[in-house]
Each structure stands twice: as structure tokens, then as C-alpha cells.
Amino acid sequence: QKEVEQDPGPLSVPEGAIVSLNCTYSNSAFQYFMWYRQYSRKGPELLMYTYSSGNKEDGRFTAQVDKSSKYISLFIRDSQPSDSATYLCAMIGQGAQKLVFGQGTRLTINP
Amino acid sequence: ETGVTQTPRHLVMGMTNKKSLKCEQHLGHNAMYWYKQSAKKPLELMFVYSLEERVENNSVPSRFSPECPNSSHLFLHLHTLQPEDSALYLCASSQLTSGSNEQFFGPGTRLTVL
Numbered sequence: 001q002k003e004v005e006q007d008p009g010p011l012s013v014p015e016g017a018i019v020s021l022n023c024t025y026s027n028s029a030f031q032y033f034m035w036y037r038q039y040s041r042k043g044p045e046l047l048m049y050t051y052s053s054g055n056k057e058d059g060r061f062t063a064q065v066d067k068s069s070k071y072i073s074l075f076i077r078d079s080q081p082s083d084s085a086t087y088l089c090a091m092i093g094q095g096a097q098k099l100v101f102g103q104g105t106r107l108t109i110n111p
Numbered sequence: 112e113t114g115v116t117q118t119p120r121h122l123v124m125g126m127t128n129k130k131s132l133k134c135e136q137h138l139g140h141n142a143m144y145w146y147k148q149s150a151k152k153p154l155e156l157m158f159v160y161s162l163e164e165r166v167e168n169n170s171v172p173s174r175f176s177p178e179c180p181n182s183s184h185l186f187l188h189l190h191t192l193q194p195e196d197s198a199l200y201l202c203a204s205s206q207l208t209s210g211s212n213e214q215f216f217g218p219g220t221r222l223t224v225l
Binding site: 046049102 | 115117166216218220
């Protein structure tokens with residue numbers, strides 16, 4: 001079993017839709033959870049991170065962590081064509097050095 | 112320059128060539144990383160340097176040789192590569208005392224081995 005599972009997609013939705021991206025994980029030691037956005041031919045860009053369970057909101061983006069279910073989500077409201085990218089989840093335990101990444105979900109927002 | 116920079120952005124090399132990838136971070140971080148990103152696979156951690164000491168080597172073949180001369184610079188020396196080594200090579204940096212170890216990535220070097 002992979003430590004982090006993420007559906008690679010591709011996921012295609014119309015502009016303005018609410019997008020839900022998800023990852024599951026197996027290691028209960030993970031405490032920090034991150035979402036990276038990667039545009040084509042670019043490096044990943046840190047979008048959001050959360051510590052332990054709960055929600056975090058930043059503009060149109062909301063990150064949710066449910067540690068009891070070992071499940072994290074990223075919601076994008078009022079999606080825009082500029083949101084088209086690959087979204088990678090990543091997580092790490094307290095004091096650890098190695099981030100563990102999901103495979104990434106390729107998202108396309110259609111005008 | 113800001114953030115993490117990588118050169119060259121694209122590299123094509125033959126199997127017998129020797130080349131080097133360069134990474135520089137302008138964030139004052141104390142850890143640097145090399146990752147390999149292949150199509151349809153998760154990011155693969157190759158090497159970690161913490162305070163200029165190599166702390167992790169994820170069973171990477173010896174044809175990849177990292178070098179970290181100081182906390183701001185990281186190199187990946189390449190020799191006698193195989194076509195399956197073609198991938199996007201990403202450098203990242205972080206501040207290990209931040210707790211969350213948020214990593215900041217460079218734009219990557221797209222490597223093609225012929």
C-alpha cells in the first residue's frame with residue numbers, strides 16, 4: 001500500500017464549478033499537510049498547508065484535514081481557467097525531513 | 112534573483128556525456144533537496160542536504176552524484192546516464208526549524224538522455 005494515494009485524474013470541469021481534490025494516507029504520524037500547484041513546465045508551488053485536523057481558507061481555496069479518516073481535501077470555489085494545473089498533496093511528520101507526495105491530480109478548467 | 116533557481120532549464124545529453132545541474136536558493140534556508148519527477152509517478156526524493164551534510168540518499172544509482180558546497184548552492188553531477196533517467200529534476204529548499212518543513216521548489220531542469 002502506498003503511503004499517500006491520490007487519483008491522477010485527469011479531472012475536467014467547467015469554469016465557475018467547485019472543485020474537490022482529495023488524498024488518503026496510511027501513516028498516522030503525518031501532522032503537516034500541504035497542497036502544491038504545478039503548472040506545465042514549471043516546478044511545484046506551495047499553495048496551502050495545514051497542521052493536524054481542521055480547515056484552512058485562503059481566498060477561493062479551502063484545505064481540509066480529517067486525521068481520524070486519514071483524508072485530506074482541497075476545494076476550489078469559482079474555478080478559473082488559470083487554475084488548470086496539476087495539484088499535488090504532500091505530508092510530513094513532526095520534525096521529519098522527508099515530504100511524502102501523492103501522484104498529483106491533473107485539473108483542467110474549461111472556459 | 113528570488114526563491115530557488117535552477118540551470119540549465121533544458122538539457123539533452125548522450126549516454127557517455129558528463130554534465131552538471133545547478134541549483135541556488137536565495138531564501139536563507141538550511142536544507143536542500145533533489146527530486147526526480149517522471150510522468151505518472153509521484154515525486155521521487157533523491158538526496159537531502161541539511162546544513163551542507165548529506166542526510167539521505169534514496170538508493171540513487173552512482174551515476175548521479177550530488178554536491179553541496181554551501182547552504183545556498185546544490186549541484187547534481189551526471190555521467191553515463193541511461194534513457195530511463197530522462198525526467199524533470201527539481202531542486203527544493205526548506206528551513207528545517209520551521210516544524211512543517213515547507214519546501215520551496217525551483218522550476219526544474221528537463222533532462223533528455225539519448
